[in-house]
Amino acid sequence: MLAKRIIPCLDVEGGRVVKGIHFIDLRDAGDPVELAAFYDKEGADELVFLDITASYEGRETKVSLASRVGEEVFIPFIIGGGIGSVEEIQKILAAGADKISINTAAVKNPELIREAAKRFGSQCVVVAIDARRTAEGKWEVFTHGGRTPTGLDAVQWARRVEDLGAGEILLTSMDRDGTKLGYDIPLTRAVCEAVRIPVIASGGAGNLQHLAEVIEETNCDAVLAASIFHYKEYSIKQAKEYLASRGIEVRL
Template sequence: MTNKKIIACLDIDNRRVVKGKKFQDVKELADPLELAKKYEAEGADELVFYDISASVQQRGMFLDLIRQIAEDIEIPFIVGGGIQSLSDVELAIEAGADKVSINSGALKNPNLIEEASERYGASRIILSMDVSGTAREKWTVFAKAGLEDTGMDAIEWAKKGEQLGAGEIVLNCIDEDGMRNGYNLELTQAVSDAVAIPVVASGGAGSADDIREVFEKTGAQAALVASVLHFGLVSIPDLKQAVRSVSNEQ
């Protein structure tokens, strides 16, 4: 096992860190700059900034806030939300993003992944997928922060994203988001099996054991963590220890 990562996630709305459950009942929690510095100091491998309302509100990114965070941290910084065009990708990178995560914009225009990958390199372009469904039904991809069911098969969309040039996939299970019951292992493994690029498990972390389990039982290369960190239920050092324990067993 190599380079398994813990990625701290800041969901942003109204310039504040927020969190809900299954993309609903979203509440403001904290200042994003403070949390960004805190999570870097605690040992997060990467930090992701998701503007969860930019696409829904059809507005631009909070570029000044992105610049502030980028200036104050040194770990890889991922920016997503409201990325609708190649110029948006450029703006995010100019503001300090090391990687750009594209979700609704790619569903609307799949060629955006290809164009961005060709210009900036696949390693800087992430396909973000919000997925809902059960193993007995088709896993489908949602747009606009989980509000719009596209009807698109998640496995096929992951494959398409890789073909278009995405260098990584963030796979967020809407059904587990904020529930702290653990990641959707079956979905995570299915997508990991379908593509050769790294898959980041997202949605459902409730403990260090959940981190250990997703790395032991799926092909995920990283785990995205949000609410359990924000509410102080687990620390990044605890999660890093879980990663090391898996590495020692393999």
């Protein structure tokens, strides 16, 4: 059967990886390509690059990032961050990205999901949903990196993006992101139960138990983590061996 995917996420600004990454074995830990190739060798199943470069420069940096990563990396990778049009998606995919992820632009203009899916196929259209808990069993969608409330219910929005043709959902709990307290299990479960497309759980991974818990307690297909891998608290291999020891199917 399909393996649960382990996906490191790299934040990129102006073509450089931000957040201190401490790998002594890398020549240049700020180079997204070198870091990505390292993760490929270590056994990562897929990679997410989130370009946080402000405004217009971001467009060109995402295209060049996609083409540089494609030269060295032989696992699938997703590029996201401020993508707003079908033309931009076309350029990034043509440059070598396997999937793009859209967030704010999808909320502003849901037709973008439909157009992108129709033109490039659902399998390369990931919709990122940033959600914050508002009441017991209720989560609201936020945009602009979690700053702007939208009034949309996260579970309903997940169903809507599936109907529009999204091929996958990258679900981030804004309550848990950066806390290292573990994934938001009720949120992840609610979204996984609402849709039939794959869901990547994100936000809150602080240790390997957290990865196992969200996989065991929800129907998610993949887990995304940043700091636990970047700061080398755990290697991808350790994470996978741990998950395998708990009976979870992974690619070793």
